[in-house]
Amino acid sequence: MPQRILYGPPLPPRAAEPRRPWGKGYIFKEDISDRDYVVVEEVADEYVGIAVSPWPRVCEDGGLDFGDEEDRRPALVDRTSFQRRLADRRVVAYEMPAGAEEALRARPLASGDVFAIETKLPKGREDLRDEKAGWIKGTVVDVTAMARDAAKASMLAALSGTPMSVDEATALSESHPEPPAEPPPQA
Amino acid sequence: MAELKAVPKDLLKSGAFLDDCDPDDLVYFLLNVGDGDAQVLLLPEDSPGKRQAVVVDVAKSSKTLDLFKTLAAGEKPLLPDRPDLIPLVVASHPHEDHIAGIPKLLKEKAPEEIWEPGYYYPGAGFFSMMQAIEAAKIRHLQPTSGLVRFIGPVKITVLSPGISLRNRFDSYGIDTNNSSIALKVEYPMNRYVERNGDRSAVKLPRPVRLLLGADAQTLSWAQVQIDFPQLEANGSAVAEALQKANGVDPLKADLFKIAHHGSKHGISLELIELAKPSLSLVSSDLAGSRYGFPHLVALEQIREALEATTTSGKKHSDDWELGLHYTCGVDTAKAELGSIAVVLSKTGRKKSIWRFGDSPSQSLDLSGARRFA
Numbered sequence: 001m002p003q004r005i006l007y008g009p010p011l012p013p014r015a016a017e018p019r020r021p022w023g024k025g026y027i028f029k030e031d032i033s034d035r036d037y038v039v040v041e042e043v044a045d046e047y048v049g050i051a052v053s054p055w056p057r058v059c060e061d062g063g064l065d066f067g068d069e070e071d072r073r074p075a076l077v078d079r080t081s082f083q084r085r086l087a088d089r090r091v092v093a094y095e096m097p098a099g100a101e102e103a104l105r106a107r108p109l110a111s112g113d114v115f116a117i118e119t120k121l122p123k124g125r126e127d128l129r130d131e132k133a134g135w136i137k138g139t140v141v142d143v144t145a146m147a148r149d150a151a152k153a154s155m156l157a158a159l160s161g162t163p164m165s166v167d168e169a170t171a172l173s174e175s176h177p178e179p180p181a182e183p184p185p186q187a
Numbered sequence: 188m189a190e191l192k193a194v195p196k197d198l199l200k201s202g203a204f205l206d207d208c209d210p211d212d213l214v215y216f217l218l219n220v221g222d223g224d225a226q227v228l229l230l231p232e233d234s235p236g237k238r239q240a241v242v243v244d245v246a247k248s249s250k251t252l253d254l255f256k257t258l259a260a261g262e263k264p265l266l267p268d269r270p271d272l273i274p275l276v277v278a279s280h281p282h283e284d285h286i287a288g289i290p291k292l293l294k295e296k297a298p299e300e301i302w303e304p305g306y307y308y309p310g311a312g313f314f315s316m317m318q319a320i321e322a323a324k325i326r327h328l329q330p331t332s333g334l335v336r337f338i339g340p341v342k343i344t345v346l347s348p349g350i351s352l353r354n355r356f357d358s359y360g361i362d363t364n365n366s367s368i369a370l371k372v373e374y375p376m377n378r379y380v381e382r383n384g385d386r387s388a389v390k391l392p393r394p395v396r397l398l399l400g401a402d403a404q405t406l407s408w409a410q411v412q413i414d415f416p417q418l419e420a421n422g423s424a425v426a427e428a429l430q431k432a433n434g435v436d437p438l439k440a441d442l443f444k445i446a447h448h449g450s451k452h453g454i455s456l457e458l459i460e461l462a463k464p465s466l467s468l469v470s471s472d473l474a475g476s477r478y479g480f481p482h483l484v485a486l487e488q489i490r491e492a493l494e495a496t497t498t499s500g501k502k503h504s505d506d507w508e509l510g511l512h513y514t515c516g517v518d519t520a521k522a523e524l525g526s527i528a529v530v531l532s533k534t535g536r537k538k539s540i541w542r543f544g545d546s547p548s549q550s551l552d553l554s555g556a557r558r559f560a
Binding site: 037039041042044047049051053056059063064065066069072074075076111112114126127144147148150151152154155157158159 | 247248282284287288290291305308309310311312314315317318320321327357362363364475477478
């Protein structure tokens with residue numbers, strides 16, 4: 001096991017476990033683990049640059065494994081038809097407050113958005129602008145929020161060493177309670 | 188899409204690249220990886236026959252690692268392997284075409300330190316890079332403008348991201364490209380002498396200077412121009428006597444790795460006018476470029492900044508005469524020009540440009556080197 005502790009004591013050895021698809025059965029409302037992981041890299045004029053990779057697996061330390069760099073491929077797709085497909089068939093992968101889901105569905109594409117998509121990518125071609133939305137099969141599941149959260153955790157793991165225990169996180173959270181949503185009534 | 192004129196093949200002469208690299212020279216490589224960045228800077232020798240290297244972005248691990256293998260081979264290798272071969276790796280920003288190969292480089296070459304902008308990004312390359320940093324037990328910095336690191340006589344200054352951009356990552360509208368770590372490299376910066384037991388600083392002409400623009404866009408460059416202002420010399424007798432306020436031109440450069448593959452959002456006329464580089468290098472794919480890099484409007488700005496013709500109405504000189512070179516360039520025999528190396532002496536008088544004829548998927552082969560006349 002590689003040395004991964006910068007500060008603090010070494011981690012105890014972990015039990016080997018088969019790598020499972022990220023989020024299956026505990027984050028997302030549906031099983032999307034047979035889809036591709038599609039990141040919006042650039043929104044340029046009428047086109048969108050995307051990076052497509054196989055759905056990530058969860059490592060034994062909780063990090064996400066996307067395989068080798070050769071497993072990923074870039075593509076350029078048509079912005080308008082992608083956006084239209086999102087408006088029609090964007091599925092939000094998790095529970096949201098009332099009204100937010102509709103607003104999220106209408107939101108314009110932005111760099112850093114992440115979707116679970118069953119893709120149809122012609123072999124050896126990066127320029128798919130003429131395909132319109134033909135490269136998308138079925139629904140588009142918006143996983144942006146979880147992917148952002150996972151990215152943040154991934155960076156913190158690289159920077160800060162040993163993770164907090166759940167008990168510690170709970171205790172710290174309880175020592176800083178959320179403020180009440182409404183101001184208390186005036187006397 | 189811009190159309191690039193083929194370089195007359197007679198301007199390129201086959202030669203022995205290694206023979207051109209003197210121990211005191213900086214050697215800069217801009218590898219041909221298509222639309223992407225992979226740069227390696229060989230520092231001057233720190234002991235006979237031995238150098239270190241700084242790596243800035245690794246679009247494809249195979250291309251960069253093959254370069255290291257090539258440079259370590261032979262009877263008199265330019266870059267023999269050593270445990271502290273790479274003191275610094277810079278991951279300019281978390282797009283795949285800049286960092287996809289970094290995890291493998293970290294694993295195979297064990298560099299001492301990595302810089303990345305701290306823009307957490309949900310791309311596969313970012314996750315893999317973070318996993319590799321976590322596993323490698325490597326010193327890790329997230330620099331903003333003004334940070335300086337000396338590696339021997341070479342000074343590296345972070346030009347961007349400015350701290351005001353950093354403080355808006357990423358939730359408040361800072362594009363991923365504008366998180367780019369742009370760098371200024373200066374050499375030689377050991378500007379002091381020891382004489383009769385005393386040390387004193389010496390005033391010398393401006394050092395050799397490289398600007399490595401990553402994918403920084405105009406918002407980021409605007410901040411750079413605020414953070415690194417051009418200041419005129421004070422000129423008063425007192426200022427001159429005290430050697431104060433001598434004037435600075437912090438963005439003037441010998442070599443500029445043009446930002447964002449020649450994107451129309453990557454440069455401004457004013458920036459190039461300030462830098463006035465004698466060499467402007469563009470890493471892009473042209474025919475195979477998904478985004479049509481380099482953009483014609485960007486190239487026209489570079490040409491105009493290097494040789495103003497708006498008033499005269501004259502045509503610009505050819506790109507190679509302006510010092511503008513592309514990894515995707517071809518010669519008049521339709522041969523690819525490929526990766527670029529620039530050998531710079533510490534006086535700045537030698538600035539040899541070498542081309543290696545490799546396509547984005549091929550390794551760099553020193554035996555195919557041609558020197559630009």
